[in-house]
Amino acid sequence: MCLAVPxxxxxVEEILGNRVGRIQFGGITREALLDLVPEAAVxxxxxxxxxxxxxxxxxxxxxxxxxxxxxxGMLEEDP
Amino acid sequence: xxxxxEYRDAKIARxxxxxxxxxxxxxxxxxxxxxxxxxxxxxxxxxxxxPDRIELVHGPGCPVxxxxxxxxxxxxxxxxxxxxxxxxxxxxxxxxxxxxxxxRVKASGGDVRIAxxxxxxxxxxxxxxERRVVFFGIGxxxxxxxxxxxxxxxxxxxLRNFSMLVSxxxxxxxxxxxxxxxxxxxxxxxxxxxxxxxxxxWEYEAxxxxxxxxxxxxxxEPVDLIEAIGMLVAQLEEGRAEAENQYVRSVSxxxxxxxxxVLGDVFEVTDRKWRGIGVIPQSGFRLRPEFAEHDAERIxxxxxxxxxxxxxxxxxxxLQGLKKPVDCPxxxxxxxxxxxxxxxMVSAEGACAAYYQYRRDTVKTS
Numbered sequence: 001m002c003l004a005v006p007x008x009x010x011x012v013e014e015i016l017g018n019r020v021g022r023i024q025f026g027g028i029t030r031e032a033l034l035d036l037v038p039e040a041a042v043x044x045x046x047x048x049x050x051x052x053x054x055x056x057x058x059x060x061x062x063x064x065x066x067x068x069x070x071x072x073g074m075l076e077e078d079p
Numbered sequence: 080x081x082x083x084x085e086y087r088d089a090k091i092a093r094x095x096x097x098x099x100x101x102x103x104x105x106x107x108x109x110x111x112x113x114x115x116x117x118x119x120x121x122x123x124x125x126x127x128x129x130p131d132r133i134e135l136v137h138g139p140g141c142p143v144x145x146x147x148x149x150x151x152x153x154x155x156x157x158x159x160x161x162x163x164x165x166x167x168x169x170x171x172x173x174x175x176x177x178x179x180x181x182x183r184v185k186a187s188g189g190d191v192r193i194a195x196x197x198x199x200x201x202x203x204x205x206x207x208x209e210r211r212v213v214f215f216g217i218g219x220x221x222x223x224x225x226x227x228x229x230x231x232x233x234x235x236x237x238l239r240n241f242s243m244l245v246s247x248x249x250x251x252x253x254x255x256x257x258x259x260x261x262x263x264x265x266x267x268x269x270x271x272x273x274x275x276x277x278x279x280x281w282e283y284e285a286x287x288x289x290x291x292x293x294x295x296x297x298x299x300e301p302v303d304l305i306e307a308i309g310m311l312v313a314q315l316e317e318g319r320a321e322a323e324n325q326y327v328r329s330v331s332x333x334x335x336x337x338x339x340x341v342l343g344d345v346f347e348v349t350d351r352k353w354r355g356i357g358v359i360p361q362s363g364f365r366l367r368p369e370f371a372e373h374d375a376e377r378i379x380x381x382x383x384x385x386x387x388x389x390x391x392x393x394x395x396x397x398l399q400g401l402k403k404p405v406d407c408p409x410x411x412x413x414x415x416x417x418x419x420x421x422x423x424m425v426s427a428e429g430a431c432a433a434y435y436q437y438r439r440d441t442v443k444t445s
Contacts, residue, residue: 001114001115001141001142001143001168001170001217001218001219001221001222001426001428002113002114002115002140002142002218002219002221002222002271002273002274002428003115003273003299004221004273004276004329005083006080006081006082006083008081017235018232025080026080033198033228035228035337036224036228036335036337036338036341037335037337038337045081045082047273047276047329049221049222049225049273050168050195050196050197050222050225051195051196051197051198051199051225052196052224052225052228054221054224054273054276054277054335054338055276055329055330055335057082057328057329058327058328058329058331061327061328062082062327062328065327065328066085069088069091069094069095069302069306070085070088070091072091072094072095072098073088073090073091073093073094074090075094
């Protein structure tokens with residue numbers, strides 16, 4: 001129920017007073033409302049839950065923490 | 080897919096598991112609150128990959144599972160009316176009420192529809208002004224802003240035929256209840272990442288400080304969960320009790336302010352009954368009086384009826400992490416996803432359904 005999926009905003013338009021984004025999830029594109037993430041723009045990744053984006057993925061933070069994990073994975077491979 | 084695939088990387092998972100094996104010197108009992116996380120743990124077998132001395136127990140974070148029987152019965156009563164189009168998230172349709180379920184209402188001619196988003200119900204209300212459209216507003220803090228937006232939108236457009244049957248619940252009061260129980264064995268919590276995406280994790284910092292218990296906000300992919308378990312074990316081994324955030328790519332300390340704003344505008348905090356647990360004070364949302372004309376409970380004037388859970392179902396203990404699904408004599412025999420005795424066997428997020436899907440070969444069901 002609390003599932004949220006990361007997708008990339010490919011376009012944004014105003015429909016009936018709502019900010020609607022087209023969001024790409026892998027090969028699928030779906031609409032989601034962006035009213036709860038006013039800071040999100042085309043090219044950003046957002047977490048989408050029941051048709052609403054609930055956060056903009058913090059790319060810098062994600063890259064930084066992933067770097068630490070990836071290095072750990074590399075180290076483990078070395079004998 | 081970006082932000083998913085890299086968190087399923089086996090190499091990183093193995094490295095994190097090796098570190099956990101080195102760092103966990105004593106037995107620890109940890110609980111993941113969210114049913115989505117339970118599902119990931121079972122699907123990837125993470126519970127079998129971590130050291131044996133770390134026990135994972137599963138929490139009450141399955142909204143479908145904790146929606147009380149009385150509310151399911153109300154939903155069934157409303158959905159059975161000929162003037163109503165009843166719209167629900169798919170998971171709720173097969174949840175047993177005291178004598179029927181929404182799927183049976185649909186089968187016998189009721190207009191029950193499944194929606195992915197509450198805004199679809201608003202759209203249905205717009206297209207069917209002569210029908211009453213009722214949306215089943217369940218969920219935790221993750222889902223509440225979307226449901227709030229739907230009610231807000233209906234009021235803004237003057238869609239008087241749209242209403243919501245609200246049964247929203249909140250995570251922190253449930254954690255407090257678990258921690259105050261004399262039967263509690265949990266020494267560290269994985270807090271639900273998408274609830275905290277909306278609410279932030281300042282409430283969890285307060286809980287961690289008050290009860291001296293480590294809490295780590297965790298994501299939903301295998302690497303996220305193994306890392307969160309590692310962070311909890313590190314705290315426990317070092318004697319720390321803090322709120323930490325593993326899921327930094329989505330969660331900030333303060334959370335999503337616009338989402339919190341709409342929650343405050345549309346809902347107010349109220350006592351809620353949790354299926355299998357009982358009433359938890361100040362543990363849910365109801366609509367504010369300004370939205371009374373969109374409140375299905377008020378419109379349809381349904382009184383609370385006292386109903387009993389099937390005696391054989393141990394979901395109360397399962398939802399509080401006191402028993403595992405496989406401890407239930409009915410598991411996989413008289414209780415299956417096709418014929419569930421209790422809600423945790425219905426929802427994909429329910430602990431019983433997760434065990435049935437991924438673990439039923441390892442238990443004897445005779």
